Amino acid sequence: MLFRCLSKEGFRDLVEMTLETIEVVGPKEIGRDKDDNPIHHYLPVSNPDELDFDYATTEYSAKTYFLPFQENLSTYRFDEDDWTQDIRYRIQPRAIIGLHACDINGLLKLDKVFARDFFPSPYYISRRENTFIVGIDHEPCEGGFCRSLGTDTVTHGFDLFLTDLGDRYFVAIGSDRGFGALQKVHAREITDEDTHDYLTERQRLAGLFQAEVPVHDLGTLLDIEFTSEVWEKWGRKCMSCGSCAMVCPTCYCYGVMEKVSMDFERGVKQRQAYSCNLVDFAEVAGGHNFRPDSTTRLKYRYYHQHRGFVEIYDEPKCVGCNRCGRTCLAGISPVEVITDLQMDEQT
């Protein structure tokens, strides 16, 4: 990998230059909760000052810039006894600046599903390839357990990755596109001092991330604990609202439906994000439901995260961001659920 050093002013120029041609999205404070904690979302910005790199986490992941909650897959036009179909997946390019390593790792996992598997999605690939991604190092967020899942660092999947060295950024270059962008703002070659400062900062950050939940061999543990009462305990709390899957950076399940316009001249095929915790997720023809209980549904969400996905892609689907734990009104926390399973096995 190539590295460069960029002054803070140089970075500002980079954002401003990008804003001249494409949409720039980044962490933005949108308000405060009842306890006066800031709430951040990834949103379009109109100038570099709106980017708040001191954010701890965002309520939603950046997933929906690649897999929108709703998306038209194709539109139809009916004409007498014939019909025509129109498919559009070309989108305007965009830059997302300020993603943490967990979110970029989330995209790498989605890449495996939507870009590198048997049925690549042109809708996803179009967005992914047309998005310029700038990541940034950060101190751990409260409740996050990315370290346990090895997602607190990232080596690819971005165009540029910044580490803040106080007066300047140490920049890892992840693509020729990123290299080209840095040329325009005169990023300089790194010196020994830059490297030293970078390694010191990386070491400091690494020390702050503590493994909070042992996930090694979790797949086997899940098989052993298939009938554990832990599922009953947490599943009974689940309100089957699907919020966890919506904020998750990697949950990608969806439903497809077709709608007809009121004048019956046009139709549209829509994809809508869905969740395995919703009551009718496993309902099939004839009204049969394979997972009618919230306890079974919650269990299968964990199975997909930490067992099913591992079997296919050799790594867990979860990145440990704990967005699901934060959004769950019932307080279902992945750290507690997994810890309960470990305890259950020991007793």
Place this chain on the structure above:
Amino acid sequence: MKYLGIESQRPKIGVFDFTGCEGCQLQLANKEETLAAFLSCIDVVCFREISSASGEGFTIALVEGAISREDEVERIRWIREQAEVLVALGSCACFGGVNRLKNDFDLDEANREVYGDQPKPTLPVRAINEVVPVDLEIPGCPVSKAEVERVVQHLIWEVPFRFPAYPVCLECKQRYTVCVFEMGELCLGPITRAGCDAPCPAAGLGCWGCRGPAQETNFEEFLSVARERGFSEDEIVDRLAFFGGFRGIA
């Protein structure tokens, strides 16, 4: 009008109102961008709010409002006899709605409170399905016109139609609304049926449950979530009773 090679039958529709604010009827005349198409699909034979036609011979009756007088009982029975399909429109028709709050008081006292020394004939408020059989219920205060359109498409061409099974939370998330519980508000979103696109929480107001319960509700957990956040029993009970959709479980 033809769809997939099949000519439509343009059903005769009658719109009727009972005890309610007539807001659901007004919704039928909203959504201007598709209003012309909507009206060309159906043959309105009776709709006081938008048409002077007052004919009979309707096959589909869209009924708004709750039943709260003896003459309303007779009229809804007559409509039921005429209609092949009776659709209850809105929270009043489906659950009794806000009107139902009256049932918590002594009937004479409620009458005096509203009409003073000129009391009106009145009955305890009932939903339409408590008086006559109902074929389809579209809850909401008011109903969503988009949902009414899909139901009409379903009635004309059997275009598949289902209400969302999930609660309002999912729709809040899908429009990036910050959870109103986080802002210190009480919200019935976790137990209320979605399909409204969650406009109230998006405007900072917790859900009041006008669409009634979702297909499956974890009522026990909802109560503990609300209590843990410091909402009193009175606040919770008042909220649940407001539109009458949660009677039986509240």
